Amino acid sequence: MPELPEVETVVRALRPDIIGRAIIGVWNDWPRHIARPSPAELAARLPGERVTALDRRGKYLVFALAGPETLIIHLKMSGHLAVVDADRPRHRHVHTAFALDDGRELRFRDMRKFGKVYLVREAAEVLGGLGPEPLADDFTPALLGERLAGSKRALKPLLLDQSRIAGIGNIYADEALFAAGLHPERRAHTLGRAELHRLHRAIRAVLALGIAREGASIDLYVKPDGQKGDMQNAVQVFRRTGYPCFRCGRPIERVVLGGRSTHFCPHCQS
DNA sequence: ACCGGAGCCTGTTAGC
DNA sequence: TGCTAACAGGCTCCGG
Numbered sequence: 412m413p414e415l416p417e418v419e420t421v422v423r424a425l426r427p428d429i430i431g432r433a434i435i436g437v438w439n440d441w442p443r444h445i446a447r448p449s450p451a452e453l454a455a456r457l458p459g460e461r462v463t464a465l466d467r468r469g470k471y472l473v474f475a476l477a478g479p480e481t482l483i484i485h486l487k488m489s490g491h492l493a494v495v496d497a498d499r500p501r502h503r504h505v506h507t508a509f510a511l512d513d514g515r516e517l518r519f520r521d522m523r524k525f526g527k528v529y530l531v532r533e534a535a536e537v538l539g540g541l542g543p544e545p546l547a548d549d550f551t552p553a554l555l556g557e558r559l560a561g562s563k564r565a566l567k568p569l570l571l572d573q574s575r576i577a578g579i580g581n582i583y584a585d586e587a588l589f590a591a592g593l594h595p596e597r598r599a600h601t602l603g604r605a606e607l608h609r610l611h612r613a614i615r616a617v618l619a620l621g622i623a624r625e626g627a628s629i630d631l632y633v634k635p636d637g638q639k640g641d642m643q644n645a646v647q648v649f650r651r652t653g654y655p656c657f658r659c660g661r662p663i664e665r666v667v668l669g670g671r672s673t674h675f676c677p678h679c680q681s
Numbered sequence: 682a683c684c685g686g687a688g689c690c691t692g693t694t695a696g697c
Numbered sequence: 698t699g700c701t702a703a704c705a706g707g708c709t710c711c712g713g
Contacts, residue, residue, distance in 0.1 A: 412706060443689085470707080487707055488690085504691095523690045525707065564683065573708080581706070630705075631692090670685075671706075 413486040414470060415545070415578030416621025416642065417632050421492055422467045424635040425517075428494035429474070433461040433512040434482075441506035444519065446527040453530050456480065457509070469541045469577030473534060481534045487525035493518055493635040522631065541577040545614050552611040559599040559607075567595035568669035570614075579614065582627050582642075582649045585674045586617040589648045594680045595666075595673045620645060648674040 413421070437454040439445060445453050460482075464475035472492070474482035484492070489504075497516045501508065507519040507528055519526060529537050542558055543550050558575045559566075569575055570584040579587070588595050590613035593606060602610070626632055626640030629650060633639055647657055652665040656676040666673050 414707095485707085488705080489692095521690095522692070523706085525690065527708095562682085568684090571707085 412488055412580055412582065412630060413490060413626070413632055414580035414583050414621070415467070415618055416583070416624075417626035417640065418467050418470050418472060418486065418578075419622050420625045420640065421486070421635055422465055422472055425472075425492060425494060426465050428515070429462050429465055429511075429517060431462065432515075434458060434509050434517075435512050436510035438508040438510070438516075439506065441521075441524055443524065444507045444521065444526060444528055446529050448530060453528070457482070457530060468534075468538050468544070469573055470580070471538060473538070480530050480532055483529040483531065483534065483537050484519065485527045486521075487523070487527065489521055489523040489631045490526035491520040491631075491633065491635070493520070493637075540574050542573060542575045543577065545576050545578060546618055550611075550615070552608045555611045555614070556607050559602070562599040564599060565596045565668060566593055566599055566610075567671070567673050569599055571669065571671065576614070578618070581671050582629065582646070583614075583617050583621060585649045586647055587613045589613075589675060589680060590617055592680055594677075595668055595675050597681070648676060650674060 434457050437457050439450050442450045461477040462474050463477050466473045470485060472484045476482060494515050494517050497510060497514055501518065502520050504522045505518045505520045506524065509517040511517060531537055543554060559569060562569060566588060567584055570579050570587065591610040593610060621627060621642045624641040624645055625634060627642035627646065628639035629643045648663050651663040651674060653662050656663055656679055659676065659678045661676065661678045663674055664677050
């Protein structure tokens, strides 16, 4: 599932192919892919727009355009983006495609159809509710403390809450809690200062490792070029139920928290 | 404030 | 062997 490191990998891979290109047309065969405006509006407003920058915010890809609007894409569960020659046959799970002025297309493939495309005047309409970027310089232990402050919820669902911190999904939440030695059901308000620092360090470490390894190809995620990432080979707990903990050798356990599979070592995490 | 559950999807997998 | 049912998961919405 594309989380922050996967989306960052996609953004970096697409930049050379997309920046400076003008979008000359939009094709879509699954209207619900287009969150807003309507598919017809999108097809009317987007052509002629030139992409001036591509960045990531949380798990969103943000395409800055020369005009006043911003194109935003969320890959959700199974989204995949690639720039390919327009005359190549489209994979059957491609439901939206953006024709470019160089004879190529930005194709949005999405088997589970959860992905979303937005074209908005103000990016904040879509991104405004997101919490801070965990890899930004100003994401300090103190800021993490603020984001968790006062909450009596379990750490796992808190880390998944995009309005608290942006970009963490199920894989990196489990990995961060393991790296921090914190139990996923631990209540946020009980964390001491040292534990908060450990969690801060762990979040940044696992996300940075995920980027360095170009994402985790555990379910459907592959890079724009179709190659797998390498983070799945560095995972400590995620989907390792029953296998020995790499630290203590005891079996990794799985519970459901907030409706999400949660993997942890009951001995190493408290 | 917080939690649980349904819904959106479909390919894979477990179970009979 | 062949079928059905459950499952996965990011996010939103609804009800308790």
